[in-house]
Amino acid sequence: MTPSPAAPADLVITGCTALRHTGTGSGSGSDERIEFAEDTSIVVRGGVIEAIGVDIELPDAVERIHARGQVAMPGLVNCHTHAPMVALRGIAEDLPTEEWFNDVVWPIESNLTAVDVELGAKLACAEMIRGGVTCFADHYFSMDTVAAVVEECGIRAHLGEAYFSSQGPQGREKSLEFALRHRGRAGGRITTALAPHAPYTVDDTALAATADLAREHGLPVHIHAAENRDQTEASLARHGRTPIEILARTGILTGDLDVLLAHGTGIVERDLPVLARTNGRTAVATAPRGYLRFAWPTTTPVRALRGIGVPVGLATDGAASNSSLDVWESMALTSLIQKSTEGDPRWLTSRQALHHATLQSARAVGFGGRIGSLAPGLRADIVLVDLTGPHTQPVHDLAATLVHSARSSDVRTTIVDGRILMRDRELLTLDVPEIVRELGERLPALVDRSHGRRIQEYGT
Numbered sequence: 001m002t003p004s005p006a007a008p009a010d011l012v013i014t015g016c017t018a019l020r021h022t023g024t025g026s027g028s029g030s031d032e033r034i035e036f037a038e039d040t041s042i043v044v045r046g047g048v049i050e051a052i053g054v055d056i057e058l059p060d061a062v063e064r065i066h067a068r069g070q071v072a073m074p075g076l077v078n079c080h081t082h083a084p085m086v087a088l089r090g091i092a093e094d095l096p097t098e099e100w101f102n103d104v105v106w107p108i109e110s111n112l113t114a115v116d117v118e119l120g121a122k123l124a125c126a127e128m129i130r131g132g133v134t135c136f137a138d139h140y141f142s143m144d145t146v147a148a149v150v151e152e153c154g155i156r157a158h159l160g161e162a163y164f165s166s167q168g169p170q171g172r173e174k175s176l177e178f179a180l181r182h183r184g185r186a187g188g189r190i191t192t193a194l195a196p197h198a199p200y201t202v203d204d205t206a207l208a209a210t211a212d213l214a215r216e217h218g219l220p221v222h223i224h225a226a227e228n229r230d231q232t233e234a235s236l237a238r239h240g241r242t243p244i245e246i247l248a249r250t251g252i253l254t255g256d257l258d259v260l261l262a263h264g265t266g267i268v269e270r271d272l273p274v275l276a277r278t279n280g281r282t283a284v285a286t287a288p289r290g291y292l293r294f295a296w297p298t299t300t301p302v303r304a305l306r307g308i309g310v311p312v313g314l315a316t317d318g319a320a321s322n323s324s325l326d327v328w329e330s331m332a333l334t335s336l337i338q339k340s341t342e343g344d345p346r347w348l349t350s351r352q353a354l355h356h357a358t359l360q361s362a363r364a365v366g367f368g369g370r371i372g373s374l375a376p377g378l379r380a381d382i383v384l385v386d387l388t389g390p391h392t393q394p395v396h397d398l399a400a401t402l403v404h405s406a407r408s409s410d411v412r413t414t415i416v417d418g419r420i421l422m423r424d425r426e427l428l429t430l431d432v433p434e435i436v437r438e439l440g441e442r443l444p445a446l447v448d449r450s451h452g453r454r455i456q457e458y459g460t
């Protein structure tokens, strides 16, 4: 039923400075235009931004937020994470990739239960909502549980049940069943993908079968690929092809599927034409903190990817390798590391970083055209950021203040689909002390590695 125009709106925000996209949003360079409109009002009805502007007529509303001194921007998107891994935050520090996987993470993950996943997902959602993240792409196990947490706590998510080919066809079938069962759930807040782990843990036959299933059911694919340069070199030595070429050859990167690639720091020159041929249907998620900590020699080649029209979204990866789910930090680090890597202080400006954080991230997780911008008709995923703190004053360039001075703790209010999930820093749908208490009781069993098992072997 369509409410009559005379009915009160669900939410009206007044007096904010709004981040607005003024370019076409799809291209690179000059299209990445972002402006800030002062004294803006936003009307939300039925989960959607009904109106936004400076001198718009304001209806009665069930809830009102007066937001003078605050910036309204699209909620941030964490384009690749393993949310429940917050339970392992800080447990595997100062280790190279191989030992991190084989000696700590994969042995511990052989203990995982659905309850561990549930509590980890709740803690992760609390952290993300507090940090202004309104949508995340998750790639993990026991994903029915994560979907239930998403449904309950009100955040938006793009979810995939991870699998290795060591699980046999059952792993893939489970991923498909999950994706079909949960697609469009939680009032459309949940979208789903097939989630093979990576080309080094899922063999070519299983990748080809994945591509067939994705095509048959109209599902996207979310996969780790060319995570680091070692993986690309090992793949070339073993198969004569890079991981990206393997994904093309097995039918995944052929331009007729939507594919989200995690990391891509091992993407090399010869991969670019392969990615270019996918006509913008491939996106890459970059999570730079983990690359620094593992001392990987390269980072996601953002400039080259933008040059061929590949959107690059911001991510944190899991907290076991990133220590936090703070997308603000990913935004600042992406900007800084890109400048350093390219040797160009003019590359990856604050406005470009905000474009990655908003429109490109929304596209990367398959929500393009629905979120990522504050515009009439889009879902009302909005965060209000308080810039009155001493570390954000004075403001000469609002984009620079947001990217390089603001912190996740400056987010005062987080709104998803028109529903307020955090108001004035108070979480309204999750009880953190209770989650931490319950998780604490389970940790000894979860982190026990005395059994000597692991769910998988890392050898690139």
Ligand SMILES: [Zn+2]
Pocket (backbone or CB within 6 Å): 080, 081, 082, 224, 262, 317, 318
């Ligand atoms: Zn990952």
